[in-house]
Every structure is written in C-alpha cells, then in structure tokens.
Amino acid sequence: MAGVAIITEACIGVKDRACVDVCPVQCIYEFDVAGNVLVSEQQAGSGVVENSHEANPESIAVFSDTLLYVNADECTSCAACYAPDVCPVGAIYSEDQVPDGGPTSPKYNASDPNVGHDHRFFVQLTRDVFAD
Numbered sequence: 001m002a003g004v005a006i007i008t009e010a011c012i013g014v015k016d017r018a019c020v021d022v023c024p025v026q027c028i029y030e031f032d033v034a035g036n037v038l039v040s041e042q043q044a045g046s047g048v049v050e051n052s053h054e055a056n057p058e059s060i061a062v063f064s065d066t067l068l069y070v071n072a073d074e075c076t077s078c079a080a081c082y083a084p085d086v087c088p089v090g091a092i093y094s095e096d097q098v099p100d101g102g103p104t105s106p107k108y109n110a111s112d113p114n115v116g117h118d119h120r121f122f123v124q125l126t127r128d129v130f131a132d
C-alpha cells in the first residue's frame with residue numbers, strides 16, 4: 001500500500017538526490033545550514049529553490065544536513081521515490097513499510113546515545129523536523 005515517504009538512516013552521508021529526481025511535487029528537502037532553512041529545488045542540483053520551510057531546531061539538530069527530509073504534508077504518496085531501484089542504498093520507504101533499525105545501525109537518540117531506534121523514530125522525525 002502506498003503511503004507517505006520516509007527517509008531513514010541509510011541516506012546519511014549519501015544524499016545522491018535520486019529520490020528528488022523522481023518526485024513530481026518537489027516535497028523532498030535539504031537543510032541549508034547557512035540559511036537555517038529547509039529547501040527543495042525545482043530540479044535536483046539546479047540551485048533554484050521551489051519551496052522552503054523553517055526547521056524545528058531540536059529536530060534538525062539530530063542529523064542537520066546529513067540526510068534529506070520528506071515533507072509529509074506535501075507528499076502525495078505517489079510511491080515514485082520508494083519504487084525499487086530508485087534509492088541506491090534502500091533508505092526511503094512508504095510510511096507503513098519502514099523497518100526497525102538493525103543491531104549494527106548507528107545510534108539515533110541525541111538525548112540518550114545508548115538508545116537505538118525502531119521504525120517510529122524516522123516517521124516521527126520526518127513529521128517533527130518541519131516547523132511550519
């Protein structure tokens with residue numbers, strides 16, 4: 001079943017924007033550290049901003065600009081970005097298909113680095129990171 005797209009830990013440090021290239025509504029955002037704003041581009045790498053949003057300071061502080069973020073309010077659940085073979089590292093899922101992190105996953109909880117994550121972590125982060 002198609003659902004809102006969620007980007008997870010495998011995107012960290014990869015960010016090749018393959019998902020951005022196939023998204024028809026430009027709802028996948030990068031965090032611009034210098035501008036302190038989440039931005040989506042008309043075309044991946046074009047530098048031409050399509051949309052922008054304020055970031056929730058606490059949520060964006062967890063991963064900053066190391067991965068991309070889907071705006072769940074704008075995502076149409078079209079399923080293009082999580083179709084097989086789009087993401088080279090298997091980082092993007094339908095909301096109802098996000099797996100739990102494996103035992104070798106990095107630690108995700110900024111307030112308690114000894115706590116790993118289950119699938120709800122990135123679902124919640126996706127919803128929290130947009131402040132407006």
Ligand code: SF4
Pocket residue numbers: 003004005022023024025026027028070074075076077078079080081082
């Ligand atoms: S499911 Fe469709 S609309 Fe949502 S982020 Fe992926 S490509 Fe964009």
Ligand code: SF4
Pocket residue numbers: 007008010011012014015016017018019020068086087088089090091092
């Ligand atoms: S295709 Fe995968 S690795 Fe590339 S930016 Fe999107 S989620 Fe990240």
